[in-house]
Amino acid sequence: MKKILIATQKPFAAAAVKSMTSIAEGKGYEVKLLEKYAEQSEFVAAAADADAIIIRSDIADKDVLANAKNLKVIVRAGAGYDNIDLEACTANGVCAMNTPGQNSNAVAELVFGMLVYAVRNFFNGKSGSELMGKKLGILAFGNVGRNVARVAKGFGMEVYAYDAFCPKEAIEAAGVKAVESQDALFETCDIVSLHIPATAETKNSINYALVNKMKKGGIVVNTARKEVINEAELIKLMEEREDLKYITDIMPDANEEFAAKFAGRYFSTPKKMGAQTAEANNNAGIAAVNQIIDFFENGNEKFRVNK
Ligand code: 3PG
Numbered sequence: 071m072k073k074i075l076i077a078t079q080k081p082f083a084a085a086a087v088k089s090m091t092s093i094a095e096g097k098g099y100e101v102k103l104l105e106k107y108a109e110q111s112e113f114v115a116a117a118a119d120a121d122a123i124i125i126r127s128d129i130a131d132k133d134v135l136a137n138a139k140n141l142k143v144i145v146r147a148g149a150g151y152d153n154i155d156l157e158a159c160t161a162n163g164v165c166a167m168n169t170p171g172q173n174s175n176a177v178a179e180l181v182f183g184m185l186v187y188a189v190r191n192f193f194n195g196k197s198g199s200e201l202m203g204k205k206l207g208i209l210a211f212g213n214v215g216r217n218v219a220r221v222a223k224g225f226g227m228e229v230y231a232y233d234a235f236c237p238k239e240a241i242e243a244a245g246v247k248a249v250e251s252q253d254a255l256f257e258t259c260d261i262v263s264l265h266i267p268a269t270a271e272t273k274n275s276i277n278y279a280l281v282n283k284m285k286k287g288g289i290v291v292n293t294a295r296k297e298v299i300n301e302a303e304l305i306k307l308m309e310e311r312e313d314l315k316y317i318t319d320i321m322p323d324a325n326e327e328f329a330a331k332f333a334g335r336y337f338s339t340p341k342k343m344g345a346q347t348a349e350a351n352n353n354a355g356i357a358a359v360n361q362i363i364d365f366f367e368n369g370n371e372k373f374r375v376n377k
Pocket residue numbers: 080126127128147148149150151173294342343344345346
């Protein structure tokens with residue numbers, strides 16, 4: 071009997087785990103659960119007899135892959151797969167997949183939860199501002215970016231986007247104004263919402279020069295990855311420009327410094343919350359189980375992300 075290990079430091083909702091288990095068991099798979107583990111070594115050890123692994127932001131590094139001798143497929147139940155060592159997967163004959171789109175509405179909704187909180191001065195009782203009529207810039211027009219655009223229109227915002235890989239026509243077909251560059255997006259918009267993955271090109275790309283292009287009162291909201299921010303440069307800029315706000319769902323390494331220096335202009339969730347809804351857990355978790363079953367039974371590698 072093949073074993074599926076669900077390794078989640080930040081667990082799925084219990085109902086999602088129940089559904090995932092029942093689908094897998096119904097197809098003759100055994101499910102092993104490793105939740106809230108404290109040490110990476112626990113994940114490495116638990117991977118030893120797994121034929122398939124489902125993770126979230128858990129780190130699937132060389133050690134995990136080297137110890138997982140039976141492993142054939144690993145699925146990141148979510149969008150970003152920067153937490154998986156893709157080269158090690160390929161070297162070990164493991165297919166790595168993600169479940170694109172399954173948690174994107176949850177992340178998009180959190181963007182607006184955080185934005186309302188920010189423009190209303192973190193609910194401190196002082197008069198704030200509204201989102202209606204403001205220019206929102208969406209950096210990267212993937213599944214989350216598209217959902218952000220949809221919700222933003224409901225708020226009556228003017229929506230702009232830039233995506234290095236998505237043609238202008240596709241952005242405009244979604245009723246969003248496409249701008250020519252990342253620089254133009256920051257220059258044009260009152261608020262910029264980040265939806266870029268963490269890659270060699272994007273790491274540290276949100277830097278002093280770029281954010282400094284924003285108009286007075288600019289807000290950057292990050293539900294993507296902390297690595298895309300050049301933290302030292304953003305701190306320097308926010309020291310110089312007391313009008314800027316930074317709101318994030320991914321706690322920066324320099325969280326304490328941001329919090330101490332920028333009271334009233336900085337907020338981070340204590341733990342990444344974007345995809346943490348019952349619906350997103352269910353969608354992404356069940357998609358992951360189904361993809362594993364389809365992989366073993368039909369060789370389906372549609373969502374493969376490694377070579
Ligand atoms: C993703 O890449 O899907 C999101 O960042 C959500 O990550 P999480 O599953 O760790 O909450």
